[in-house]
Amino acid sequence: MKSVHRTVASAALVASVALAGCSTSSPTYNPVLPFDPGEAHIASFNVNGDAVAGKAVALNAPADYSNVALSNPAIYAPGVSPVAAGVGGALGVLLVSAIAAGIESARNERINNFLYAQGFDAKKVFYDALRKELGAEGYAMNVDGEGAAAADAGLEVSILQYGYQLAPVGSGWAPVAVANVTAKSSAGDVLMKDTVVVSARGAVPVLAPGGSGVGGDALRMPVGDDLMFANVDEIVEGDPARSVEALTYALEATAAGVARLLHNGGIEQAAAGTAETGPAGAPTVGGAQ
């Protein structure tokens, strides 16, 4: 079956590239942390200026991002050893697969040439979307290098991968993006640490009977069926507005995910109160209320 060949070939490519550069460091474990500014009231963030690094990729490897996890690096690419996966953590593996995809550089070149011809500015799309989404959550935003105002906290976003990827369950190519996010106080304390993934899920979420485990950590933003393409030809030679719309969606959804993680000032503020002043309808527990 064609899809099996592709998967095996891609895994082999990923494995060969990964092992070539691997170190013996142990996999990097990062607990996921919900946003908790503590006593501080955060009204503005200073965001790094290099969130959108590198060019778009077109990955010819079907991927189900259900398992992307900051907290368990050695799980994304089949065939890659945990040690190799440990280079840069889970998300380093994604970079590795992007490198492997880069071996098929003709395909990546086509995508990037197309985007260049369309005047697509990924950085502008992302930062404009981030400003709008953070604004909707009540936060102002500076970007490194602009303006002199000091922000209340720092936001480090790293979009490790964006572009188009073969979606799981043979449904074609879909836009994709993966980003690491960390929020830090002005004192350098980590206020939030998480991952956002924008990906198509495929028609049936899980092929393993009985479902599977809890899966990964990453906040998953869905991709609608209307943003699918049959193949790379359709992306670069089909309706250009549609192709651009799809990649714009991936970057905007990433921004929406980042803002979502900062929602409401954090989980501490959002959760409802104690038993004494509990919300109407909260289950009663124990004896006296």
Add this chain to the structure above:
Amino acid sequence: MKTTRVPVRALAGALTLLAAACATAPEPPPGPSLTYEPTLPCAPHVSVATATSLTPEDPTGRYDVITPVNASSSCLVGPVGTAEGYVAYAMPMSGKPVSISAGAIVEPGRMLAPRVFTLTADGQVARTFPRAEMMARGNALAVLFRPRPDERYVVVSADAAAVAGAAGAGETPLSPYSYEGKAFARVYFEDPAK
């Protein structure tokens, strides 16, 4: 027991398809339970006597517990007066838990409609997390929170109002809401697994 997922999903998926072609048709995944007939009597409050432990032998890395919610689960009379199955998890007693994720597993045909709240040692509700704070992560819908010192239990129960579809306009479940399904809790300890 620590569970660690190693997804060879792409390969496994393809192989599963190949195998299925030669075998009898697999059972379809269960659909949503829109009524609930518990076999145990339902109490007005959560019983923590049979709480499931979230303390692994080695409290490092992350630790998952998945628990089916079905007719033989403990049940309580929920906020709308309907019986709701639930699972109470006892927060870790050792290690340094920095965050906890709790909610429901998204199954192909259904998912437990989760309500998540925490309890103090004497069984009082400490915090109730609105479903608007839950997020789609991995194979689940969950709330990620930092445990407070006074919190001893996290409870995942079925949300009868959500199953009845009365949960509020604009909520689009990841899978049809059900009284029965799989609850889970995942602890992230500060220290990586050895």
